[in-house]
Amino acid sequence: MSENVSVVAQTHDLQMIVHEIISEGIKVDEQMQVAAIIDKLPNSWKEFQKGLRHKQSELSIVNLMARLQIEEEARKQDKKNESLTNTHANYSNSHQGNGNASGNGVKVNFLTSSDSALKGQHTFSKTK
Structure with a gap:
């Protein structure tokens, strides 16, 4: 099986x-x-594969498919969460210390609107 294509x-x-x-x-x-x-599961599924081998005698195709689908969805969610965490960490690290957004002396202030129609939206202003 290929790593780049859905296992399911x-x-x-x-x-x-x-x-x-x-x-x-x-x-x-x-x-x-x-x-x-x-046996054909991709290398990245090694630990999951080991667990399935121990339960092989009690697994039907239907049960196996259900387990694979659950695992694949969990992996997608983990990857999504990891991506969001990395993006947040990269943003935080790149903006520590000097207070400017791009290293060119431009400071970005994040202002949250208190207007109920615009609640949750952000406006950005540049100051030098």
């Missing part, structure tokens, strides 16, 4: 291939399908 989407693709094989009259054991999907 790739698993659906594998399931489509399995259904084609089954439609040709070849039996494919469900536990074999589960094991194959677990």
Whole structure:
């Protein structure tokens, strides 16, 4: 499986291939399908993969798909939160000490409007 493509989407693709094989009259054991999907997970999923291997005997394809979807959503959320945290940290670090926004002597003041129609909106003014 590729790191750059949704694991759930790739698993659906594998399931489509399995259904084609089954439609040709070849039996494919469900536990074999589960094991194959677990073994093909990307390297970044190693810890999750280890946990699934211990529960393999009790996993159906449906349960595996549900777990993969939950994990993938959690990873997306973690990545989003990490990105927001890094952006905030980068902004804070770049504005410490000298009080100017771009290092060129321009100071940016953030003013929050108290007007109820504009509540939550910010206006920006430059001072030199």
